[in-house]
Amino acid sequence: MAEVIKIRKPLSISPLKTGQVLGATIAALGLADSMALMHAAQGCSSFAKAFFVRHFQEPVALQSTAMDPISTIMGSDGNVKKALDHLAKNSALHLVVVMSNGLSEAQGADLKRAIREFRVEYPQHEKLTVLTVNTPDFYGSLENGYAAVIDAVVNQLVEEKRSAQTRKKRINVLLGHSFTAGDVEAVQRLFEAFGLKPTLLPDISESLDGHLGEQDYSAVSLGGTGLSDIQRMGESIATVALGYSCHSGAKLLAQKTGVPSYYFDHLGNIEQCDRLIELLIELTGRQVPDYINRQRRQLQDAMLDCHNELNGVRIALAGEPELLGYWLAIARQVGLDEQVVVAPAQQSQLIEMPTEQILLGDFSDLREQLKVTPAEVLIANSHGQMLAQELGMSHILSGFPIFDYFGGFRQHRQLYAGIRDTLFELGNIVHQRHEHRDIYHSPLKQHWPEAASQRA
Structure with a gap:
């Protein structure tokens, strides 16, 4: 049980928190042929796009309703309807996820009412599916926005009751925001190895995995969970929720369809991975694949190799609660000593985490704590780089955004192979910190100029 302490101060100097709308956009881009529409000013979406383009190194399907001072005061429903009308003219677009932000929430925008009016005024767009999500910036963080989209998908798109026809090979897999495109690919391969056909929600393994599309540019997401698969989630044999941020969606799905749900906080240690494998054996009756x-x-073997190097190493953690849960599991597995743990916002699962104390604050609070209880390794997103350099700490990139490391958006960290590679990364960075390796010179090396003169 952790003691959660809120740092009270009038402003955030070096923010750790990432707004809900960014998490909602990531989840929305995991839906097939979709576009995220932010009900906000144009600058809001442009600022968010800058984060996504730097993190994923790809263009992102994100638009705004372009609220201006007049519509903010007089009402902005017209902006929503005009934006949807404009977007619906793209034949490739099947789903629009309309998200609020701090500006539209403070203005009092009613997204559901605006969509009802859109249906009446633009009947020609009846085939366009529209999802509404409330994601105010002044509450919660990225994790809340991500979870809100999954909840909205279940509430608004999944059919009401469990179908009498159960597809025995179909299984729902809900994924938390800590699962990268590389993690999602590994999860999909695992379930398919047991003969199952998983419906991944959201599925960013194709839409945000960094690949060259057949077209020069696509205005909609490239890949993701199909709308028909979402609607038929009630026909699956079970739902597996991987990550804190999708637990509420899995509970809603179980209540709505009657499909049994199984919950995993993370796949960051060998016990949780074993639990998942045992569940798949129980559901399918199959043996564990050799590669697993x-x-x-x-x-x-990696745990044995890295144990002496990592045991007792002092670390500092800063990130979303789901990521903190993953890294604390890694720490407990190999004997890392977490000195300071900082989360950007309160979440119900924080109190259950295996550490003594968690601060609700930002990077400036983390800096003050590290001056009292120093650490050797900082695990945080790219915004922690300056702090790591200032305090002489090694820095492992984790979370969102990562904009100074190629491939960080798809780095595999979950399941057996992901944990293995993470331990090697930790071991190498600690070894380089404590023990500089000299360049190896073989005693058998020939001195080529001398050898040439001898032959002459």
């Missing part, structure tokens, strides 16, 4: 057994043994 081999990856598990590789993880065990």
Whole structure:
């Protein structure tokens, strides 16, 4: 049980918090042929796009309703309707996720009412599916916005009751925001290895994995969970929720369809991975695939290899609660000593995490705590780089955004293989910190100029 302490101060100097709308956009881009529409000023979406383009190194399907001072005062429903009318003319677009932000929430915008009016005024766009999500910036963080989209998908798109026809090979897999495109690919391969056909929600393994599309540019998401698959989630044999941020969606899905749900906080230690494998054996009756057994043994070997290097190393953690849960599991597994743990916003799961104390604050609060209880390694997003340099700490990039490391958006960290690679990364960065390796010179090396003169 952790003691959660809120740092009270009038302003944030070095923010750790990322707004809800960014998390909502990530989840929205995991839906097939979709576009995220932010009900906000044009500058709001442009600022968010800058984060996404730097993180994913790709263009992102994000638009805004372009609220201005007049519509902010007099009412902005017209902006929503005009934006949807404009977007609906794109034949490739099947789903629009309309999200509020701090500006539209403070203005009192009613997104559901605006969509009802849009249906009446623009009947020609009846085939366009529109999802509404409330994601105010003044409450919660990225994790809340991500969870809100999953909840909205279940509430607004999944059919009401469990179908009498159960597809025995179909299984719903809800994924938390800590699962990168690389993690999602590994999860999909795992379920398919047991003969299952997973419906991944959201599925960013194709839409945000960094690949060259057949077209020069696409205005909608490239890949993702199909609308028909979402609507038929009630026909699956079970729902597996991987990550804190999708637990509420899995509970709603179970209540709505009657499909049983199984919950995992993360896949950041060998116990949670074993639990998932045991569940798949129970659901399918199949044996564990050979490649899974081999990856598990590789993880065990990595734990032995890295134990002496990592045991007792002092670390500092800063990030969304779901990510903190993953890294604390890693820490407990190999004996890392977390000195300071900072979260950007209150979440119900924080109190259950295996650490003594969690601060609700920002990077400036983390800096003050590290001056009292120093650490050797900082695990945070790219905004922590300056702090790590200032205090002489090593820095492992994790979370959103990551804009100074190629491939960070799809780095594989979950399941046996992901944990193995994470331990190697930790071990190498700690080893380089404590023990500089000199360049190896073989005693058998020939001195080529001398050898040439001898032959002459």
